[in-house]
Amino acid sequence: MNFAFLDPFNIGALNFEIFKTLSRLKRIDILAHISKMDLQRNLSINVAAEISQFDQFAPGWRHAVDLKQQQPTIRRDVMEYWRKSVASTGIATSEDTTLITGSKGQHLYWLLLAAKHDLAHKFWKVSSKKDQGTFDF
Numbered sequence: 001m002n003f004a005f006l007d008p009f010n011i012g013a014l015n016f017e018i019f020k021t022l023s024r025l026k027r028i029d030i031l032a033h034i035s036k037m038d039l040q041r042n043l044s045i046n047v048a049a050e051i052s053q054f055d056q057f058a059p060g061w062r063h064a065v066d067l068k069q070q071q072p073t074i075r076r077d078v079m080e081y082w083r084k085s086v087a088s089t090g091i092a093t094s095e096d097t098t099l100i101t102g103s104k105g106q107h108l109y110w111l112l113l114a115a116k117h118d119l120a121h122k123f124w125k126v127s128s129k130k131d132q133g134t135f136d137f
Helices: 015-024 035-042 043-048 053-056 070-086 118-127
Strands: 003-006 029-035 090-103 107-115
Touching: 015 053, 015 070, 029 035, 029 118, 035 043, 035 070, 035 107, 043 070, 053 070, 090 118, 107 118
Parallel strands: 003 029
Antiparallel strands: 029 107, 090 107
16 A cells, blocks of 8 residues: 655645656555645636646646636636546545635645545545544644
8 A cells, every 4th residue: 555645835846747656556545735725826827827837736727727717716627627637547536625724714725635445535534524623732
């Protein structure tokens, strides 16, 4: 069994090539930190740029996403395109994501499981529920 925790400093550092490389492993579970804050804050910059961070994150996204939509819809469509792209490598992304928020409720990032085996998704479905308790530091 192989496990990878991907914790990039921004969305562009979560290069899609990482998933293509990891997909070559027979057994792989990936817990990915996907910066919702970066996706929101820098959406207009990435849409306007000829080459953007989204190109590393989700190559080909410009052909799959209608950029004339409202920003929330563009963000949703970029994420959906990314999920489908990851699935095309043979690694399924979980529908159960955990949104991590700051102390004032600001959206920071999602934790998302991508795995080849259904058992990992069953474990994630249970462990990602909000009623599991909190860590107080």
